[in-house]
């Protein structure tokens with residue numbers, strides 16, 4: 574690393590600290606502001622819920638689908654932020670007796686992820702107050718975190734950057750004019766994005782820093798572990814798509830036959846793969862950072878694995 578890169582990295586950590594202080598928000602005072610959800614509104618925008626893929630459903634039923642997906646959105650974020658926070662705390666160790674600004678940036682990152690988990694627990698509860706009983710999210714964030722953190726730091730940081738970049742795209746989707754979208758859910762996207770923007774910069778800094786200490790062989794193995802992690806995420810999405818489609822079928826107020834139930838489950842999975850895998854993997858910044866760290870053949874391996882999740 575040359576002197577100019579070194580200065581700019583230090584500066585980037587410092588800017589993350591500054592921005593983190595400037596945008597800092599409170600769950601009640603800024604995001605929720607005494608509001609409740611209204612089941613007359615969509616919770617996720619069509620571009621995320623992939624409303625168009627639910628071809629057999631009426632407009633009202635598509636709105637219900639967006640609400641189920643909104644609740645799952647809160648739960649999935651609560652889940653991934655458990656392992657992201659643990660990894661950030663672990664990485665902060667590298668800075669204990671080094672760059673104190675980098676350490677502060679990671680401590681703030683961790684503090685924000687704890688707050689986000691609390692926000693998403695609240696959102697899950699608040700959505701539960703306006704939707705029919707029977708929704709389930711049975712995946713344990715601690716069990717997932719244990720399994721994810723069993724993989725190499727390189728692989729976990731790759732997945733983390735992917736996730737934190739797609740929150741930016743999700744925010745952009747939510748600000749597109751849509752008069753039926755819940756103002757409260759829009760604010761969840763807005764406030765989450767405000768802090769996630771710094772996280773994505775820090776993920777990149779930490780990933781590149783960590784990568785510099787790896788041998789080619791360690792990186793080769795880490796690429797396979799990243800693919801394993803993406804497949805594990807997909808396993809979670811498959812289970813939740815099935816669960817959410819079943820919940821829809823039993824609570825939508827009409828008979829859904831087996832053939833239609835299958836198309837609804839397939840549409841849920843398509844939407845979840847878009848939200849939690851493809852929208853990050855296709856993010857230009859993810860491709861830019863990843864391609865600098867890996868060989869062409871490693872890139873092809875990742876692309877081939879992603880192509881199986883369509």
Ligand SMILES: [Fe+2]
Pocket residue numbers: 654685686689765769
């Ligand atoms: Fe977050």
Ligand SMILES: [Fe+2]
Pocket residue numbers: 657686737768769772
């Ligand atoms: Fe984050």
